[in-house]
Amino acid sequence: MIQLIELTVNGERHDLAIEPRRLLSDVLRHDLGLTGTHVGCEHGICGACTVLVDGVPARACLMFAAQAEGCEIRTVESLGSGLNDLQRAFSEHHALQCGFCTPGFLMLAEGFLAERPDANEEEIREVVASNLCRCTGYQTIVEAITACAARRRAAR
Structure with a gap:
């Protein structure tokens, strides 16, 4: 059918x-x-x-x-063909290695930061734990999202 x-x-x-x-x-x-x-x-x-x-x-x-x-x-x-601020933060903080999990982390972070623009590192770490990455150990992903959140707050 x-x-x-x-x-x-x-x-x-x-x-x-x-x-x-x-x-x-x-x-x-x-x-x-x-x-x-x-x-x-x-x-x-x-x-x-x-x-x-x-x-x-x-x-x-x-x-x-x-x-x-x-x-x-x-x-x-939807993030665009160039690097948006979140993608740039991932690059600057070396938050990707093999890249397989990266699109999922980017969309998770994009949705989370839209809802919680003032999130702190602890909250970001908790959200990031819902996705798996076998390469980075998560620290650089948390740093990238934290940096992006700070830049977005400063731009407001």
């Missing part, structure tokens, strides 16, 4: 004919070509597939694409 859905991804509307069992991560990657959404564990544990759904970080591997109909979805591609 095929279901017609309308998704808004990174500000662009898409009309899709999909099977109802298709995951959001698969539709983003395979139907829309947005391969920045990485698929790691496929169980919602690693966070590599984190996207923003109506501004809230969500695991795209745990969500059916049909569930996202009517929502605003943002993937890592």
Whole structure:
């Protein structure tokens, strides 16, 4: 059975004919070509597939694409082709190594900082613990997000 859905991804509307069992991560990657959404564990544990759904970080591997109909979805591609302030902070603080987990961390941080712009390092560390990274040990990721938050506060 095929279901017609309308998704808004990174500000662009898409009309899709999909099977109802298709995951959001698969539709983003395979139907829309947005391969920045990485698929790691496929169980919602690693966070590599984190996207923003109506501004809230969500695991795209745990969500059916049909569930996202009517929502605003943002993937890592929404951050732009150049380095935005968060990406720049990740680069400056060496918060990535292999890069596989990076899109998920970027979207997690983007959603968190939008909700909690005055977050301190302890709060950032707690949020970051929800995603897995096997390369960095998290310290540089926490430093990057903390630095970005401070810059955003200073710019307000």
